Amino acid sequence: MQTLQTPTDAKSRLADPFLRIEGVSKVYATPEGPYPVLDDISLTVNEGEFVCLIGHSGCGKSTLLDMVSGFKKPTEGTVWLQSQPIREPGPDRMVVFQNYALLPWLTAYDNVYLAVDAVSPKLKKRDKAAIVNEHLALVGLTEAAHKKPKELSGGMKQRVSIARALALRPKVLILDEPFGALDPITREELQEELLKIWADHKVTVLMITHDIDEALFLGDRLVMMTNGPSAKIGEVLDLPFERPRERTRLMEQPEYYDLRNHAMEFLFQLHAHEED
Amino acid sequence: MTAPVNIKGNRSKFDPQKLLEMTWSKVRELLPPAIAILIFLVVWQLFTNSPDSNLPSPIRVVEDTWELIIDPFFDHGGIDKGLFWQIWTSLQRVALGFSLAAIIGIGLGILIGTNKMMYSALDPIFQVLRTVPPLAWLPISLAGFQQANPSAIFVIFITAIWPIIINTTEGVLQIPQDYNNVSRVLRLDRKTYFFKILFPSTVPYIFTGLKIGIGLSWLAIIAAEMLIGGVGIGFFIWDSWNSSRVSDIILAVIYVGIVGLLLDKFITFLGSLVVAEDKSS
Numbered sequence: 001m002q003t004l005q006t007p008t009d010a011k012s013r014l015a016d017p018f019l020r021i022e023g024v025s026k027v028y029a030t031p032e033g034p035y036p037v038l039d040d041i042s043l044t045v046n047e048g049e050f051v052c053l054i055g056h057s058g059c060g061k062s063t064l065l066d067m068v069s070g071f072k073k074p075t076e077g078t079v080w081l082q083s084q085p086i087r088e089p090g091p092d093r094m095v096v097f098q099n100y101a102l103l104p105w106l107t108a109y110d111n112v113y114l115a116v117d118a119v120s121p122k123l124k125k126r127d128k129a130a131i132v133n134e135h136l137a138l139v140g141l142t143e144a145a146h147k148k149p150k151e152l153s154g155g156m157k158q159r160v161s162i163a164r165a166l167a168l169r170p171k172v173l174i175l176d177e178p179f180g181a182l183d184p185i186t187r188e189e190l191q192e193e194l195l196k197i198w199a200d201h202k203v204t205v206l207m208i209t210h211d212i213d214e215a216l217f218l219g220d221r222l223v224m225m226t227n228g229p230s231a232k233i234g235e236v237l238d239l240p241f242e243r244p245r246e247r248t249r250l251m252e253q254p255e256y257y258d259l260r261n262h263a264m265e266f267l268f269q270l271h272a273h274e275e276d
Numbered sequence: 277m278t279a280p281v282n283i284k285g286n287r288s289k290f291d292p293q294k295l296l297e298m299t300w301s302k303v304r305e306l307l308p309p310a311i312a313i314l315i316f317l318v319v320w321q322l323f324t325n326s327p328d329s330n331l332p333s334p335i336r337v338v339e340d341t342w343e344l345i346i347d348p349f350f351d352h353g354g355i356d357k358g359l360f361w362q363i364w365t366s367l368q369r370v371a372l373g374f375s376l377a378a379i380i381g382i383g384l385g386i387l388i389g390t391n392k393m394m395y396s397a398l399d400p401i402f403q404v405l406r407t408v409p410p411l412a413w414l415p416i417s418l419a420g421f422q423q424a425n426p427s428a429i430f431v432i433f434i435t436a437i438w439p440i441i442i443n444t445t446e447g448v449l450q451i452p453q454d455y456n457n458v459s460r461v462l463r464l465d466r467k468t469y470f471f472k473i474l475f476p477s478t479v480p481y482i483f484t485g486l487k488i489g490i491g492l493s494w495l496a497i498i499a500a501e502m503l504i505g506g507v508g509i510g511f512f513i514w515d516s517w518n519s520s521r522v523s524d525i526i527l528a529v530i531y532v533g534i535v536g537l538l539l540d541k542f543i544t545f546l547g548s549l550v551v552a553e554d555k556s557s
Binding site: 069070071088089090091093094095097099101103105106114115117118119 | 454455457458460461462463464465468472473476
């Protein structure tokens with residue numbers, strides 16, 4: 001399982017880390033002149049690591065992940081995945097979108113099948129079907145496989161979206177506030193499922209969240225960003241809780257509250273929103 | 277998977293009480309429009325009652341046109357045909373012109389919607405052309421085709437195509453960014469993108485265009501037929517005017533209205549078959 005390396009440790013051990021965000025800046029051109037969103041961001045992520053990003057809205061977290069997924073290009077700097085520069089979106093960096101992004105005219109099964117078929121067109125139909133069924137089962141959706149998105153609850157839609165992403169065996173799984181729109185109970189359920197899947201699949205995860213407890217429960221590291229414009233990485237917290245994690249036991253540890261308070265202080269005092 | 281449903285248990289037995297209720301609710305639904313029509317007919321009758329009225333009263337209309345009403349299928353050769361054949365001929369022209377407009381309009385709409393260059397080149401031209409009244413095309417059409425029937429069909433085509441193009445284009449432009457992102461991250465090929473994302477997402481807009489288009493077609497064919505002559509409900513109206521058969525005109529106008537409504541319902545029905553699913557997820 002995951003060990004707790006600091007980025008410097010990782011760098012010294014591996015000549016070329018798995019995912020490397022190197023001096024990335026992003027400037028948007030606006031009618032009022034250039035608007036710098038991100039300023040000189042560098043971050044190294046190891047293979048199989050679960051990294052959470054937190055920061056106030058508008059700090060460019062999504063922009064940063066969009067440059068890992070390839071939907072946006074950095075103004076300066078490069079994102080490298082296994083020594084290859086990222087230039088465009090691709091199924092090796094599969095995204096679980098904020099609002100699920102399921103195609104409403106396709107069933108849950110067909111939504112996942114479309115992705116598997118697009119990425120592995122040469123597989124036999126039977127094998128593709130097996131992959132789809134396996135991943136729908138993984139997120140507990142076998143029963144609802146032939147329902148259309150509008151017949152599914154928010155949590156179920158997000159499960160389909162996660163199944164679709166995992167069915168492609170991505171190198172990196174990118175989640176942009178995946179559970180933000182869900183009710184607390186469903187959110188906790190899905191967090192636990194995601195953790196289980198992550199442990200089984202050994203996939204590298206980058207996840208944006210607004211919820212410090214969610215980040216502490218899921219992540220190996222918590223990347224905290226300063227406010228924009230020109231947002232930077234303010235601090236990176238190691239989350240040294242042993243795995244597998246259990247929510248109640250995790251919360252009993254004194255360290256948990258130290259880290260939680262530290263993160264709260266960072267977000268609400270050092271980098272409080274100007275409006276707050 | 278849907279579990280097998282016990283249909284027998286759900287099948288209702290014959291229940292006179294229920295039947296009565298259903299009939300009653302249907303009657304209540306139809307009662308207000310029936311009363312409205314009745315009032316309209318009475319007012320019409322009152323205004324046209326005097327013998328020197330220019331327009332016939334509703335009772336006169338029925339008396340005068342009784343033969344046309346009871347036998348819509350006669351065919352005495354030439355243009356002397358029953359109203360069914362008149363409307364049928366007009367409908368054939370609309371069907372041909374409208375189908376062409378649908379095929380070419382949807383194709384062009386998708387091309388323009390997916391191609392920024394095409395959009396900026398063609399959209400301004402379409403915005404101008406779509407405001408041209410249908411009949412203004414007829415002389416150009418006659419000059420080009422030198423024949424009445426193709427000219428009428430062309431007028432239908434050119435009338436119906438603009439709303440179809442414009443709505444299809446709008447539909448393509450309105451494809452949610454999420455769906456395009458899915459397509460990009462999966463690197464869908466053009467064919468898959470077209471059939472799995474672009475087309476299903478655009479279909480509701482296409483049907484809006486088709487509905488406006490069929491309405492305009494029906495408006496245009498009546499006017500065009502008045503000018504080109506021959507068989508067709510439009511020229512039937514004009515011919516009746518020339519022979520002072522005002523009652524025939526009124527009957528024909530009622531038929532035109534009903535057929536127009538049915539055409540609209542037909543496209544709505546087609547649309548409901550294709551767009552069965554909700555667009556929102």
